Amino acid sequence: MSQTxxxxxxxxxxxxxxxxxxxxxxxxxxxxxxxxxxxxxxxVQDPSQFRLLTGDRPTGLLHxxxxxxxxxxxxxxxxxxxxxxxxxxxxxxxxxRDGVGPIAQRVMDMVADYLAAGIDPERSTxxxxxxxxxxxxLLLPFLSLVTDAELRRNPTVKAELEATGDRPxxxxxxxxxxxxxxDILFCKANVVPxxxxxxxxxxxxxxxxxxxxxxxxxxxxxxxxxxxADALLAERAVTILGLDGTKxxxxxxxxxxxxxxxxxxxxxxxxxxxxxxxHIAYDPVNRPAVSNLVNLAALATDRQPEAVAEEIxxxxxxxxxxxxxEALNERLRPHRQRRAELVxxxxxxxxxxxxxxxxxxAIADQTLAEVRQAMRMVY
Numbered sequence: 569m570s571q572t573x574x575x576x577x578x579x580x581x582x583x584x585x586x587x588x589x590x591x592x593x594x595x596x597x598x599x600x601x602x603x604x605x606x607x608x609x610x611x612v613q614d615p616s617q618f619r620l621l622t623g624d625r626p627t628g629l630l631h632x633x634x635x636x637x638x639x640x641x642x643x644x645x646x647x648x649x650x651x652x653x654x655x656x657x658x659x660x661x662x663x664x665r666d667g668v669g670p671i672a673q674r675v676m677d678m679v680a681d682y683l684a685a686g687i688d689p690e691r692s693t694x695x696x697x698x699x700x701x702x703x704x705x706l707l708l709p710f711l712s713l714v715t716d717a718e719l720r721r722n723p724t725v726k727a728e729l730e731a732t733g734d735r736p737x738x739x740x741x742x743x744x745x746x747x748x749x750x751d752i753l754f755c756k757a758n759v760v761p762x763x764x765x766x767x768x769x770x771x772x773x774x775x776x777x778x779x780x781x782x783x784x785x786x787x788x789x790x791x792x793x794x795x796x797a798d799a800l801l802a803e804r805a806v807t808i809l810g811l812d813g814t815k816x817x818x819x820x821x822x823x824x825x826x827x828x829x830x831x832x833x834x835x836x837x838x839x840x841x842x843x844x845x846x847h848i849a850y851d852p853v854n855r856p857a858v859s860n861l862v863n864l865a866a867l868a869t870d871r872q873p874e875a876v877a878e879e880i881x882x883x884x885x886x887x888x889x890x891x892x893x894e895a896l897n898e899r900l901r902p903h904r905q906r907r908a909e910l911v912x913x914x915x916x917x918x919x920x921x922x923x924x925x926x927x928x929x930a931i932a933d934q935t936l937a938e939v940r941q942a943m944r945m946v947y
Contacts, residue, residue: 596771597764604801607759615649620800621757623655626674627665630681631823632896633808633816635903636867641761641802643686652692653755653928654682656921659697659704663741664728679917681826684907689920695928696921702932703754709939710746710753713779714772719745723768749773754932758795763805770799784942793942808864811840813857827907830897837861837893842885850877858885861892868895 611618622642624634646652656678661668675696682694697703719725722745729737740747745768752760752773760770777794784793809815810822817823824833841857850873852859859873862880865888866873880888910917940946 596767600764600767600770600799601801603798605803607798607800611645611648611650615645616651618650618759619755619757620645620650620652620759620761621655621752621755621797622652622761623657623751624678625657625660626671626678627661627669628674628818629677629825629827631816631818631825632864632900633823635685635826635900636808637806638761639682639685639687642692645761646686646688646692650759652687653757653931654687654692654694654924655751656694656696657751660744660747663738663744664731675921676914676917677827677911679921680907680910681903683910683917683920684826684903689924693927694921694924696925697751699925700754700928700932702929702936703750705936706750706754706932706939707743707746709780709943710750710776711743713776713783714746716742718772718775719743722772723765745769745772746776749776752797753777753794754935755928756795756935758797759800760797761800761802764801767799770797773797780939780942784944793938806867807852808867809856809860811836811860813841813860824896826900826903829904830901833897833900834893837889837896840889840892842888846884847882848877848880848884848888850874858888861885861888865892865895868892868899 607618620642622638624630624638630639642652642654656675658668658671658675661671679694683689687694719742725737725742725744728741728744748769749772752770753776760773762770774796777792777796780794781792810817810820811824812820812822814820814822818825824836828836840861842861843855843858845855845858848858848862849855850859850862852863859877862873862877865871866876869876876891880891937946
């Protein structure tokens with residue numbers, strides 16, 4: 569076989585493998601969506617059967633993307649009665665950074681935003697990675713259950729590796745999916761709100777939980793050490809772009825932070841990118857920047873974006889921006905008022921975090937004790 573023929577066969581093989589992977593991904597997404605709908609029905613009937621884990625990295629101030637994309641949903645589930653654990657993933661800050669920056673202030677700002685938005689520390693536990701030694705100790709047995717190849721195939725690891733260019737990948741970045749699995753399994757969470765791009769992380773968590781029981785066994789076969797966590801996907805995914813029509817990023821200066829005042833919010837929205845078509849329509853594919861503003865107004869007023877676009881019609885981008893400014897500032901007004909009160913009392917914020925860390929430590933210590941028992945490492 570010639571070199572050209574060999575290359576052609578290899579290309580065809582790669583294309584076939586990609587097609588199979590795409591089909592498997594679509595099937596996996598369909599199953600996750602079906603399971604998510606089932607979970608939502610079960611939550612209505614008995615929320616106590618679930619334990620939810622979610623969280624954020626303290627790399628900067630939370631913005632409207634966080635608010636509408638995840639925080640609003642966390643509050644909904646909290647109010648529905650689902651026991652909720654919220655992780656401030658401070659250790660994950662260094663997966664792709666050379667330092668931590670002003671991390672102490674960022675952690676406190678995050679706690680303030682959570683509380684201002686409606687997270688109730690009596691019903692939801694807020695904690696930080698670095699304060700929970702037993703959680704991080706789970707990494708050792710978990711790492712023994714996965715292969716290097718499995719980690720390198722993880723979409724997040726692959727994407728981060730490509731984004732770093734020629735920079736060597738750190739061991740922490742390579743094992744990032746296992747750290748996420750430890751976040752979920754330490755508290756035995758069985759439901760995790762994620763986007764579809766995070767499904768591989770949930771699947772790896774399920775694999776680790778299953779392999780742990782297969783390798784180390786359990787005293788009661790009907791009760792595994794770890795549950796099989798499920799992804800909770802939103803029926804309508806919330807995608808919010810930056811004000812320049814690209815992905816939201818603090819480094820680009822295209823975000824609206826929850827801590828910003830009304831005047832700053834208005835100034836940034838007035839400068840937001842639109843397009844030359846005066847008639848406003850909701851068309852995320854062909855008119856992403858305009859559609860993003862329409863979507864912001866819709867989210868802030870609990871309406872459908874199509875209805876907002878129809879209301880504006882031929883009034884143009886100026887009218888759309890005025891609506892977004894008014895709607896967003898009104899929606900965030902109570903959050904900002906409450907946030908100002910919270911940041912004025914840093915001692916209260918530290919007390920809330922300390923209490924959450926104590927609760928998370930108790931959970932993690934119990935889980936680690938069960939793991940050591942299963943591994944016959946109690947001496």
